[in-house]
Amino acid sequence: MSALIELSGVTKVFHEGRHNALVALEGIDLAIEEGRITVLKGPSGSGKTTLLTILGCLARPTAGRVRVAGEVVSNLPETFLADMRRRTFGVVFQQFHLVTGLSALTNVMLPAYPTGRRHGEIARRAGALLHQLGLARLAQARVEWLSGGEQQRVAIARALINDPPVILADEPTANLDSALSAEFLGILGGLRDEGRTVILSSHDPRVCDAPLVDHVVRLLDGKLAA
Amino acid sequence: MVPVPPDSSSTSGPPLHRFRPIQALGIALGVLAICLVAVALDLARTRPSRAEAERLTSTLGLTDLALVNEARYLRHLSLADLHSPFQDHPVALEHFPAGAVIAPPTHLRVSARPSAPPLCR
Amino acid sequence: MRRWISRQALLIDYTLSALARRGGRSLGLLVVYAGVVFLLASTMLFTNALRSEARAILAHSPEVLLQKLKAGRHSYLTQADLDRLGRLRGVSRIEGRKWGYFFDPVFGATYTLMAPASNSPGRGKIHVGDGVARTRGLSTGDTLALRSAAGGLHVFTVERLFSPESSLVAADLIVMHPADWGAFFELPDDVFTDAALSVVNPLEVRSIARKVGDRIPETRVILREEILRTYDALFDWREGLLLALASMAVAAFAILAWNQASGLSVDERREIGILKAIGWDTRDVLTMKLWEGTLISGAAFFLGFLGAFVHVFHFEAALIAPALKGWSVLYPRLVLTPSVDAVSFLTLGLLTVLPFTLATLVPAWRAAITDPDEVMRGTT
Numbered sequence: 001m002s003a004l005i006e007l008s009g010v011t012k013v014f015h016e017g018r019h020n021a022l023v024a025l026e027g028i029d030l031a032i033e034e035g036r037i038t039v040l041k042g043p044s045g046s047g048k049t050t051l052l053t054i055l056g057c058l059a060r061p062t063a064g065r066v067r068v069a070g071e072v073v074s075n076l077p078e079t080f081l082a083d084m085r086r087r088t089f090g091v092v093f094q095q096f097h098l099v100t101g102l103s104a105l106t107n108v109m110l111p112a113y114p115t116g117r118r119h120g121e122i123a124r125r126a127g128a129l130l131h132q133l134g135l136a137r138l139a140q141a142r143v144e145w146l147s148g149g150e151q152q153r154v155a156i157a158r159a160l161i162n163d164p165p166v167i168l169a170d171e172p173t174a175n176l177d178s179a180l181s182a183e184f185l186g187i188l189g190g191l192r193d194e195g196r197t198v199i200l201s202s203h204d205p206r207v208c209d210a211p212l213v214d215h216v217v218r219l220l221d222g223k224l225a226a
Numbered sequence: 227m228v229p230v231p232p233d234s235s236s237t238s239g240p241p242l243h244r245f246r247p248i249q250a251l252g253i254a255l256g257v258l259a260i261c262l263v264a265v266a267l268d269l270a271r272t273r274p275s276r277a278e279a280e281r282l283t284s285t286l287g288l289t290d291l292a293l294v295n296e297a298r299y300l301r302h303l304s305l306a307d308l309h310s311p312f313q314d315h316p317v318a319l320e321h322f323p324a325g326a327v328i329a330p331p332t333h334l335r336v337s338a339r340p341s342a343p344p345l346c347r
Numbered sequence: 348m349r350r351w352i353s354r355q356a357l358l359i360d361y362t363l364s365a366l367a368r369r370g371g372r373s374l375g376l377l378v379v380y381a382g383v384v385f386l387l388a389s390t391m392l393f394t395n396a397l398r399s400e401a402r403a404i405l406a407h408s409p410e411v412l413l414q415k416l417k418a419g420r421h422s423y424l425t426q427a428d429l430d431r432l433g434r435l436r437g438v439s440r441i442e443g444r445k446w447g448y449f450f451d452p453v454f455g456a457t458y459t460l461m462a463p464a465s466n467s468p469g470r471g472k473i474h475v476g477d478g479v480a481r482t483r484g485l486s487t488g489d490t491l492a493l494r495s496a497a498g499g500l501h502v503f504t505v506e507r508l509f510s511p512e513s514s515l516v517a518a519d520l521i522v523m524h525p526a527d528w529g530a531f532f533e534l535p536d537d538v539f540t541d542a543a544l545s546v547v548n549p550l551e552v553r554s555i556a557r558k559v560g561d562r563i564p565e566t567r568v569i570l571r572e573e574i575l576r577t578y579d580a581l582f583d584w585r586e587g588l589l590l591a592l593a594s595m596a597v598a599a600f601a602i603l604a605w606n607q608a609s610g611l612s613v614d615e616r617r618e619i620g621i622l623k624a625i626g627w628d629t630r631d632v633l634t635m636k637l638w639e640g641t642l643i644s645g646a647a648f649f650l651g652f653l654g655a656f657v658h659v660f661h662f663e664a665a666l667i668a669p670a671l672k673g674w675s676v677l678y679p680r681l682v683l684t685p686s687v688d689a690v691s692f693l694t695l696g697l698l699t700v701l702p703f704t705l706a707t708l709v710p711a712w713r714a715a716i717t718d719p720d721e722v723m724r725g726t727t
Contacts, residue, residue, distance in 0.1 A: 058624055078716065082628025089626075097621045101368035110622070113357040114631040116350030119246065122357075162626060247363035248356055251642075258649060265653070269660055269685040276403055276684070278513040282520075284407040286463055287444055287543040289574050291401055292478070292518040295457055295675035298448060301519070303581065304574040305414065305541075307421065307567070331577035333569070 003031035004166065004197050005055055010064035012050050024050040025222045028064070032199060033215065034165075037192050040201040041208045042219035048201035049094070049170050051219065055199055056089045056168045057081055086111065090159030092169040096151050098143040098158070104130060104150075105139040108157045115162065122161070129157040133187070149180040156187060166197045173204045181206050188212070304331050355638075358631065362638040365618070377647050380603060384651025384699055385658070386596040389667055391691050392659045394582040396683040400515055401578035408574050409543035410552055411438075413559060414567040426537035428563055435544075435558060437551045443539030445528050449493060449521075456482050456677040460521050462528035470524045472506040478518030478677040480508050491521075495531050503527070511680040518679035591670065600699065607640075608706035611714060619714045632715040633708060640707030644700040652692070660685040 012025040025047045032038050032055065040048045053059040054066060057073055066074040073084060090111075098107045108126040115122075130139050133153040138146060143154060152172065159167055169188075173181040181204070188198050189212045202208055208216060218225040282288060290302045299306035366373040415422045429441055446461040458479055468474055475485055485491060485505050492502045509517040529536055544559070546552050556568040611619070619632055627635075658664060663681040672678050 078629055082623070082626070082631075086626030086628075091624060093624070097624065099618060099621060102364060106364070110361070111626040113361060114354060114627050116354040118353050119357060119360070158625065247360045247367070251359065251363060258653070262653065265657060265661075274512045274682045274684060276400070276512070278510050279400075279404045279516050280407050282509065282513055282517050283404050285466060286461055286520075286522070287409045287412075287442070288516050289405070289408050289412060289569075291397070291404070291515050291578065292459075292476070292520070292679050293397075293515075293671055295478075295519055295677045301448075301457070301459070304577040305412070305569060307414075307416075307419075331573070332580045333573040333576070 002034055004034040004069060005032040005199075006030070006065075006067040007054070007061075008065045008067075010054060010061040010066065012047075012054060012059070013062045016062060023222055025054070025061075028224060030055075030217060030224065032197065034197050035192065035195055036214035037188060037198040037200070037212060038215040038217060039208050039213050040199070040217050040219060041203060042225070043203055045221075046219040047222040048203075048219055050222075052168055052170050052199065052201045056091055056166075057085045058091070086114070086162055086164075088164055088166055090162065090164040090167045092152070092155045092159050092167070092172060094171040094174055096155040098151060098154060100142070100144045102143065103140050104135060104143055104146065104154045104157075107143055107154055108161055110161075111158060112161045126157065126161060129160055130154070133157055148175045149183075152176065152180075152184065153187075160191075165195075166199065167191055169198070169200045171202055171204075172200060173202065173207055178206070185210050185212060306331060307334070355634075358635045359638050359642070362635050362642060365635075366639065366642070373643070376603075377643060377650075379599070380643065380647035380699075380703070381651040381654070383596045383600045383603065384648050384695070385654045386667075387593055387600075387699070388652045388655035388695060389658050389664060390593050390596070391695060392655055392687070393664045393667060393683075395688050395691060396659065396686060398579060398582040399686060400683060401582070402575060404516055405571075405574055405578060408571050410546040410549065410571045411544035411556055411559070412569040412574075413542040413544065413563075414569070415541075415563075416565050416567055423534075424539045424542055426539075429539070429542060431563055432559065433562075435555060435562075437547050437555050438544050439547050440545040441542060442545075443542050445525055445534075445538075446540050447528075447532055449531075451493070454482050454676055456675075457519065458521050458677075459519050460523065460528060460531065462523055462525040464525065467524050468506050468522060470527060471502075471504060472524070473503040474507040474509065474520075474522040475505050476509045476517040476520035477511045477514040478679055479521060480505075482677050493531065495533070497533055501527070501531050512682055514679035514682065519677050600703075604702050604706040607703060608709045611710045616714045619711065620717075623715070629715045633711060636708055636711035636715075637704065640704030641700070643707075644703040648696055648700055652695070656685070656687070659683065 007028050007030040010025060010028040010030075011023070014022040014024055028051065030051075040051055042048050050059070054061055057066070057068070061074055064074070065072055068084065068088060073081060076084070099110065102110075105123065105126050108129060109122045112122045112125075127136070127139060130136055130153075133156060135150060135153055135157070138150060143151060146154065152175075167188075172184055176184060185207070188200075192198055192212070192214075200207060207213070289304050292301065294300040294303075413424065415424045415428065424443060426443070429443055432438075432441055435441075442464055444461075444463075446459060449458045449460050450456075451458060456479075473491065475491070479485065483491065485508070487505055487508060489505045490502055491505060492500055494500050503521075503523065509520065523531075525536070528534075529538075544555070546555055552570055552572070556570060559568055560566060622632060622635075623629075658666060660683060663683075668678075668681055
């Protein structure tokens with residue numbers, strides 16, 4: 001398996017130059033292999049979420065290089081980066097970050113709006129994803145009325161609408177009970193079987209120690225640990 | 227890749243999409259256009275005629291619009307001279323509300339006809 | 348092209364749903380904005396319509412008007428004065444005009460009493476303007492009693508009412524027989540308020556005006572072009588009336604645009620962060636915000652303008668006409684010919700839609716160019 005995403009000497013500093021500057025990551029060298037499930041493991045404050053956002057090109061590193069499929073992306077202009085991000089990554093956030101006031105279906109469709117595809121085509125695909133995840137009857141429900149597990153599945157469907165090869169999930173089981181956690185891991189396994197690359201950040205042993213996880217990356221205080 | 231069924235309504239239960247907001251916008255624009263047409267037609271139908279006003283102006287030699295009835299120099303603005311606002315007292319201040327928004331006629335202003343004899347001002 | 352249209356349609360969908368979700372605020376903004384446009388457009392339509400009416404109607408005014416001055420104040424012309432004019436080359440007719448003001452203390456209204464030399468009503472009969480008829484509750488056949496300055500009561504019979512459509516020039520007119528006029532004001536027959544001259548060649552008007560001044564000293568000549576210029580200036584946007592009404596609206600609009608430009612709410616910034624995180628780029632976010640500004644300002648502009656059009660031409664500018672009425676008891680029916688000046692319409696549109704749309708883009712720009720992670724964490 002080849003490395004899909006490579007990080008070389010990546011450092012991330014928040015509020016650089018100010019009195020409250022924070023070094024979230026330092027000197028990270030990491031390769032994420034294609035078609036596997038990778039978990040970023042570490043205690044709270046270790047930099048897992050920051051590393052995940054850099055892997056998903058949601059944030060630029062302060063120093064170092066990020067390559068995706070062999071191309072350096074960390075210094076790409078914003079328009080190209082956004083287009084690449086849309087085509088390559090689907091993200092499931094810890095707080096889900098669904099747009100309240102919109103239906104589950106519309107939330108799932110949102111990432112596809114700028115692609116120029118027809119409304120009907122996007123709606124059909126979104127409906128199919130919700131159906132696959134067992135949420136067909138809740139398609140028109142407002143997302144704020146859904147349970148935590150249902151919202152997470154809407155977030156997963158939204159991450160899949162543009163058919164990205166890489167799925168990122170930040171602390172996906174933080175708000176779920178054991179049964180829902182197991183269900184979630186099952187969905188991840190299905191995504192890996194489709195050939196997608198899955199990257200998770202978690203400190204939950206149910207996730208980190210799950211048999212279907214292919215690779216565990218340990219982080220401590222912003223650096224890779226042994 | 228997630229397979230897309232040809233007719234999702236048979237597998238997903240309730241209809242997939244409701245009324246789109248842009249469709250509502252389209253209807254609103256349609257209603258606005260109808261209102262515009264209705265207003266235009268109504269006003270065209272009841273369009274006032276200037277014929278009598280023009281006839282009276284011509285036969286009676288009228289010189290001003292009867293817009294303001296407060297004071298002489300406002301009623302017949304084009305015939306006013308610089309003295310009429312001060313008819314009561316040389317330093318009488320403007321006390322008619324409409325006089326506050328109506329300036330003296332252009333031919334009374336400093337830049338008017340340089341060729342005119344002084345008494346014509 | 349089709350993809351571009353699809354993309355715009357979807358962005359509009361999102362924009363409309365975002366506006367609907369902020370329902371109260373969006374509606375408030377629309378109402379205030381439309382109100383500002385309504386006031387500006389009403390003022391513009393009203394003054395343009397009055398200017399058009401003045402130009403059209405007063406084009407039939409006398410070409411040259413002659414006034415007598417004594418000690419710098421208006422005085423009467425006599426028949427002897429008019430005889431001194433004699434036969435002036437280029438003047439086809441010289442007509443002495445008899446007219447004056449009468450203040451009616453019962454109603455607090457001032458009437459203009461006129462007595463034309465020809466085609467006047469019969470003795471004891473009057474033709475009455477629409478404003479007088481409304482104020483006094485008069486119909487054809489009714490009698491009108493006026494007490495002269497000397498104390499005598501003069502009773503007239505209303506023979507005819509001028510139509511409401513002539514109200515702009517004839518609202519306060521009472522037209523009577525010259526002999527009745529003279530008796531009422533106790534003025535002899537050979538005295539005139541002023542004189543109207545008809546000129547054969549309009550290009551000679553100024554030279555004729557000079558000759559008149561030479562023949563009769565202590566006179567003042569007013570030309571038709573000056574009458575028309577007076578009303579052009581009266582309704583010009585730089586003058587008091589329009590400026591007074593419009594300045595409030597402009598100030599309100601400036602505050603509105605400033606409020607838009609001053610920043611996004613926390614929720615709006617977070618929403619932009621989410622959109623960027625799920626795959627929208629800066630261009631998409633700004634396009635969405637551009638649609639937001641355009642939709643609000645476009646809707647407000649059209650609603651405000653339509654409302655203004657109906658207000659001015661159907662309801663006779665009921666909300667802004669009082670600015671002209673002042674203390675007037677008697678005022679004309681403002682039955683104006685509907686018209687929209689294309690240049691004014693486009694200018695008003697550009698002045699309201701463009702700044703507001705740009706003001707909407709300004710705060711969105713900063714959020715749109717920031718890394719989505721920072722926006723969502725709230726570290727910007």
